[in-house]
Amino acid sequence: MTRTLDVLPVDPRNPATLLDALEDAIAGQATYLPVPAHDRERTELLRRSQLAGQPISADVALVVATSGSTGTPKGAQLTPANLVASADATHHVLGGSGQWLLAMPAHHIAGIQVLVRSLIAGIDPLCLDVSAGFDVDKFAAAAGELAATGDRSYTSLAPMQLAKAMDTLAGIEALRAFDAVLVGGAATNPQLLRAAEDLRINVVTTYGSSETAGGCVYDGRPIPGAKVRVTGGRIHLGGPMIAAGYRNAPGHEAFAEDGWFATSDGGEISDGRLVVTGRLDAVIDTGGLKLHPEVLERELMLVDGVSHACVVGIPHPRFGQAVVAAYEGSATVSEVMENLDHLPRWQIPKDLRKVDALPLIGPGKVDRRAVAGLFQPVSD
Template sequence: MVGVSPGRVVEALPIRPGNEALEALPALSRALEGDGPALLPVAPDGENARELRTALGVGEPLLAHEDDTMDPTSVVIGTSGSTGVPKGVLLPNSALRASAEATEERLDGPGTWLLALPPHHVAGLQVLMRALISGTEPCAVDVRDGFRPDAFVEAATEVFATWGPYYTSLVPTQLARLIDDPDSLRALRQFDAILLGGAAAPQRLLQRAQDEGVPIVRTYGMSETAGGCVYDGMPLDGVRVAVEPPEPGRIHLYGPMVARGYRYADSEAFSDFGFRTDDVGQVRDRRLEVLGRVDDMIVTGGVNVAPVQAERPLTDHPGVREACVVGLDDPEWGQIVAAAVVVSDPSAPPDTAELREAVRSRAGAEAAPKRIVAVEELPLRGPGKVDRAAVRDLLGRQ
């Protein structure tokens, strides 16, 4: 590996989605070897690209504790999270390689990857990094006109013309769109593994994929763990999961793919080889079940409700395609449970009393939404994540 001189700087890497993302491979390869600056991938036309460049010190040297001559910081992942405050996740060479190697070990070894996610987010970037580390040539979906099933099929056809195994990574909204299109469904079935993450997937969507023979692998992780490090509830090799008692509790993740820390910030979230997440979960039958973020928990009448407890019964209802549950301030209850739902057929929406009863019967009376509002679509942030703050504002105005 090339040695690292003191004072390596952070350099922005404008990286567009689709085929243009492949033009960044040489720069990413050099960064993996510690040759040159640490790279901050940004969307050239992104709303917060300039903010990230300023907040994360583009053009400025890495501080002493932000780099290591023996294990250089390869990339800095810019993330605003749910707070909107920019953070720069420092991912060293070792973390990226450990993530790629553990993924290959869990799947079917090195293969050809199809990029279908924004490459400036960790899940999309890791598609490119896995290909570089394994020595394979990735392909990409043309998203100049948005994410379309026909463009996915065209790119997948290019993938299937190479050596397998074949892999891609999607978010639930993409999977839902693809699985309803006959041509893209046939393409999905030809992959050896489809990593699905970025947001909670409705159980009905997962069941549909299973019934259709689509090889879904549910992933859990974040930028601070170089992407997914728990697959189908089971940690990758070298990863340890701990949940603060009593369960459900805050999730801790340990392993070689944990980031070095944050740019310009000391954080108690990082300890020796570990990361204290902002997520709540529990372990059932040795598998991790993620229930949501700590700050998304709803306290209504003194009872804690995880949004997913209400979202699952709602999305399992045939009349609901998507749902987001949040807490709204209330003088009597402290918070009330409220839900925004995207209905399957706007001309024949399900009865709200029926939806409320579906949640009550499975998750208890405290989880039953007191307010249910139908919306055309859920607001998103990042790669397929529902913007809960925007949903909260929307429901608060109803």
């Protein structure tokens, strides 16, 4: 049985208006493609690439687009069972259902799942207006409103939002009020995580994607029902939250094994926990030596005065690619370079640049292509 894939515009000023549509989707009564109402270019791209208005299996509740950082966005086909399994497992891990504060765009899977969890719990969420970005004062006021109820409360943030909130006393107090703060979508600065622990902020790091109905690995361990394995250095995720393939790429090899999704990330299992080493398609090959950019990014973020960093490879006539990096923070370029002296020489950036803000694609996810565009090709 099929139905039509309907476009669902998401207003960043009032994402709570999605709740009725999401409830219909979870009940198997409609299939929606969430799109950002404020971004016409992105909306049109999603309409075309995900075949909006055309027939789709009635088993699909939502088609949630990937960030599209490597080209045309793919559309993960999520069933009601996928969404409910993820929401139920999250509440189980966190110690029970509670009221959620939505503080990120609701057309991305992380924001959608905040609303889905709220529907499953039967507790209305509190939603921030994120049309002008993440406002710490508004976040703190909303957190205080939730804390006043005395019930369990949760929120979900991107690493950059967490860092911004922790820059102010009001933000810190707000974060401490939550029973758990889920943080995912990108690697989190290890210094930030240590600071959060010292400040008694209960941060739970998450790993997952649109293809897995959101995060399915919390603090390195799979949530109930989820499965993790690493084969040939590639992370594979399994369980009831795995999407029913891609809308615009049927038969894609990532879903070749039933109930499993082969990610584009490399990793390893260490002491029973998943350690993500970085995207396999972002590996930099410089003179025959291969570097996961995330490895160097972690080293950069261990430097005092570096809050965020992005490492990319750019063309080099002799080595194939040269390692370059951009970062945010108060540290000077010379201070950062001094703190990288312990690394193998080939891993040290050939060009290091301080920027006011790294370009983003999606909530808290750095646009590596745009970062590469900041640099000129390296000559011999």
